[in-house]
Amino acid sequence: MLETYIHNFKVKYEQNAQGGMYYLKNDLDQKEAKIYFDQAKRKKAVNFEDHQDRDYTLSYNTDGTFTLVRRGY
Numbered sequence: 001m002l003e004t005y006i007h008n009f010k011v012k013y014e015q016n017a018q019g020g021m022y023y024l025k026n027d028l029d030q031k032e033a034k035i036y037f038d039q040a041k042r043k044k045a046v047n048f049e050d051h052q053d054r055d056y057t058l059s060y061n062t063d064g065t066f067t068l069v070r071r072g073y
Helices: 015-027 030-043
Strands: 002-006 009-013 045-049 055-060 066-071
Touching: 002 015, 009 015, 015 030, 015 055, 015 066, 030 045, 030 055
Parallel strands: 009 066
Antiparallel strands: 002 009, 045 055, 055 066
C-alpha cells in the first residue's frame, strides 16, 4: 500500500486508486477536497468519482489516517 499526504491528510492507497489520489490532490482545491475528508471522518466513508467517471471510496481509519480504494473496475 502506498502513502501520501493530500492537503495535510495522510492517505493510504493501492496503485489502482492513484487516479483518485491525483483528483483529490491536484484537480480539487484544498477547500473542495476537505469536504470529502470531513464527510469520510464524520460518516466513516464517502464515495466519489473523478472527472473520468472512475469510482472511489475514501474511508476514515481509527488511527486518524484515510484509505482510498477504487470501486468497480
